[in-house]
Amino acid sequence: MTEHAKKLADRGAKPRYDAPAGGWGSMRGIAEITEEANPEFGVADTLRRLNKPGGTMCVSCAWPKPENYHAFEFCENGAKATIWELTKDRCTPEFFESHTVTELRDWNDHDLEMTGRLTEPMRYDAGSDTYVRASWDEAFAAIGDRLKALDPKSTVFYASGHAGLEASFLYGLYARLYGHNNLPQSSNMCHETTSVGLKEVIGSSVGTIIWDDLEKADAFFFFGQNPGTNAPRFLHPLAEAKKRGAKIVTFNPIREQGLVSFVNPQSPVEMATGAETKISDRYYQLKSGGDVAAILGLCKYVIEKDDEARRSHGTAIIDHEFIAQHTTGFDEFIAFARATDWEEIEKASGLSESDLREAGHIYISSERVIGVYGMGLTQHSHGALNIAMLVNLLLLRGNIGKDGAGCCPVRGHSNVQGQRTVGITEKPSLVPNDRLRELFGFEPPMEEGYVITEALQAAMDGKVKAIVSLGGNLCRALPESDRVEQAWSDLDLTVMISTKLNRSHLFPGKSAWILPCLGRAEIDRQATGNQAVSVEDSFSGINGSIGKRTPASDRLKSELAIVAGLAKATLPDNPKVKWGEWTADYGRVRDLIEACYPDDFQDYNKRLFQPGGFWRGNSAHERIWETESGKAVITTPGQLHSRNFEEKDGRYILVTLRSNDQFNTTIYGYSDRFRGIEGTRDVVLMNEADIAEAGLEPGDTVALVSDDDTPDGGNRRLGGLTLTPYDIPRGTIAGYYPECNVLIALDHGDEKSKTPASKSIPVRIERDGA
Structure with missing residues (x-):
């Protein structure tokens, strides 16, 4: 029995982490990696300049670099990535x-x-x-x-x-x-589903918002994105938004601490007092693959309230002028929404009608809304449908192409x-x-x-x-x-x-x-001196980056x-x-890029180190829809979930997760602080009622076996996992990426982009050795 399993047996309780994201927990996380990674002395200077003009752009996530930057413009994950690469070993x-x-x-x-x-x-x-x-x-x-x-x-x-x-x-x-x-x-x-799915419905293959929109939004609706682990610097503008009264509504199978509460590590008062900002006003733990139905429920509520307003000659809820001028597919979609029973929506989403009406009320009470999503939407067999449904919700009230509103996919890699x-x-x-x-x-x-x-x-x-x-x-x-x-x-x-x-x-x-x-943080000395490079962030901003550290070897190129x-x-x-x-x-290469993409990279070399980066533009942000119809497309879904398989007895929907102590396939350590799991990655997280119904016990060693409907669907197996009770919807289980990759068929992906459907993998559970 593993140490993790022994702890489960000893305390008889599911792991948890009640402290806020950020705060002293982040400081301890950075300190632990610093001790283990043996970084060079100059790493502190690199961190001081990280994500600032004239400094190095972080190799971790693609969160934007604000013009008005903080004293320390990096997060726990960015610090870990920098320290890990600048090791003395x-x-x-x-x-x-x-x-x-x-x-x-x-x-x-x-x-x-x-x-x-x-x-x-x-x-x-x-x-x-x-x-x-x-x-x-x-x-x-x-x-x-x-x-x-x-x-x-x-x-x-x-x-x-x-x-x-x-x-x-x-x-x-x-x-x-x-x-x-x-x-x-x-x-x-990861986000190829965005490139394909978003392009199809609004003509843009990337998100539509800019930095200023964060400061003007009245509400943020999160779907399958976890900023606490994947883009912690996002928590700063979210905390500021909450202080000015903006609402944050989250839909995610697992309750992620970064969207629950946050202590700003750069605030001496918050660090000294532990004063935290509550992030999500409402947090809805839907089943994996239930986003289509959940968003349909929100749209159905908007349509119902608009119908009521029109009958009473009140103020319209739907932006009908925008719909008429800028969209196609509206009539078919609202007919579908009206015809779909709430009972069907509840069953497919795992949420109650009252929950969805509550969230819908926040949506219609907010003039400017940003829809945020991550791989929780993209990594499904019908991930593009997830994205189209979120776009539907935003389009109903004209929330694309106006200040403080838009579609915000958060990219996970610089x-x-x-x-x-x-x-x-x-x-x-x-x-x-x-x-x-x-x-x-x-x-x-x-x-x-x-x-x-x-x-x-x-x-x-x-x-x-x-x-x-x-x-x-x-x-x-x-x-x-x-x-x-x-x-x-x-x-x-x-x-x-x-x-x-x-x-x-x-x-x-x-x-x-x-x-x-x-x-990226190292000096890149070529014939004309130390060379700068450039990167693009999630908001289509281009930023210059230059290294200052001595290379790890004089034989590197x-x-x-x-x-x-x-x-x-x-x-x-x-x-x-x-x-x-x-x-x-490298300036000559930037000239070539500008020659090939003149609209996106005008005056490229001159603007390379512009504070906050320079924006390469976005047609949908300007309400120019580069689609086949020349309009934004409102999509009528063909099904109420985003999977390519049905639920059945003994079949669970596996979601793969990143821990707080990793970046993609890089494993910094074995402390998933936010989930209360220490010393191991060989776990499967499962609802306590599901564990009991399956005749299993917390701490049991189990195996996951693929359960898709292909000829070799039962041949993929991952054993040696400790069964861990967790706050997760019934029928949905979770395990770590990349360990769980052995369970996914190579062709089990979004039907349009072929992105692996890592957030909805059909599996069954067996006692290990069965």
Whole structure:
């Protein structure tokens, strides 16, 4: 029995955390990571400058950088990410001499990264089953030769959100010059549903609000987004909003502490007194996949109240003038809402009619409303429908394209949105190909490429032969991770551009390379001096970033220099393609980006360090709808939940979670403070009544088994989990990402974007060993 299980048995109570987000808990969390990560002395100076003009932009989330910044413009998670990357520890060639790849597969994610920063290029040697030292020239030449021997369409160039806009633009150019659009990116696993679903209904692939809207909103409606863990700096404007009287309404299966209460670590008074700000005025724990029905209930209430107002000749609740001028689909939708019984809505959402009417009243009482969402909406089989329903709610009262209102998807990775902006996309329709032809004198490929789940399925089918990965840890991040590991090992070529060791390095292809890169906080000295890079935030703001720290090794190269080096080794000479000059001066790359995207990046170099960043614009914010109809689309749902399976006896809906002590696949430690879970990640959270009904006991060791309706739906299994009672709706259970990825089918994703449906996984529970 684990220590966590013993504690459950001893106290007979479910874990909990009653303290507010922020406050001394955040300070202790930072202190614990500082002690373990062994950071260099200069990390304090980096944190002091983090997310400020002339400083480094955080490598953690993509929350905007305000013009009027705080003394410390970073959160607990940002501090952890910075400290983790600026460690003194080094993963040198000598480390690899002492450890075979097979041996390292038994190490956990945390311990792999604790080995420290990678210092030199490494080549996998199959004879010794180790990585061995290589030179950059050797690496570039060998990789280039391999790529030249392959059909370009059999190769994939993946990007995580770590690289800046400059390296990302050149990476996309490299792929297209080489001959493919196989440019999947980390948004394929999180917010690609936003890019596809939001674009379809309002013509914008990104959120519509700007920073000033936060200060003008009367209410915020949250759906499946947890700022306490995923964007803690959001809590500052939320606390300010509450102090001026704004309302916050939250819909989420799990009660997350960041949306319950908050103590501002930058307020001496709050830190000294413990005075906390209550964040959510109402918190509704709907079942996983119940957002479609819950939002329909809110819309139904709005429609009913508008009908009452019209009958009594009162003030309209729906903005009929806006609806008539700017939308299509209204009549069909309201007919559907009127015809849907409250009983159906209650059953599908897991919420009562009175709860939804209560929330609806807050909505219609608020003139300006921002709808906020995260992966709790995007990671479902019908995630795009979730987003369309939230847009429906906002459109009914004209809450898109007016001050203090709009749609606010919160991106979880720095620059994940920006990479898409500058061409890291598998869709040629999103790329300015005419400008590429003119600037670089070649014919860009026009065949659509793979998203990342398609790419790995193609690898399993033998169609993809090579993967170059600009950051990331795909063997851990993707569904069916056990099958992904095998497919990775079968590739002809794997190239990992990384700062630290991770599990994906441990399944080398027939030719495998680790290319170590600079961290964003480190000096990037090229021929014209220390180079700045830039990133895009969740509100479409572009911010410059420059490193000040001494690089972890004098053999590291920047991501841009690595991309350029690979491209030069792979591609024939082209007088219009100047990899060396672009590497020497990143400002020249920004000139290229401006030439390709003049509307978004006007005066790019001049505005690079503008306080608060510069906004690249958003058509939907201006009520210009770049949809097929030229109007915003009100969607009539075809079903009342966002799953592709039905509920049945013995089947539970599994939601995957991030802990307070991780960022994506990076595990800083084993303290999920906000959920009261310490020392383990091998847990499954379950309603106490469900535990009893299943004939189980808190603390039991159980296994989760996939329960989808495919032929191999029962073959995926994860055991060794401690059954943990938790405040979660009946029928919904939760476990940690990425551990639970083995339970998700590679094709179990949103039907439009193919984003993995990690928030609604059908499983059954067995005693471990059953």
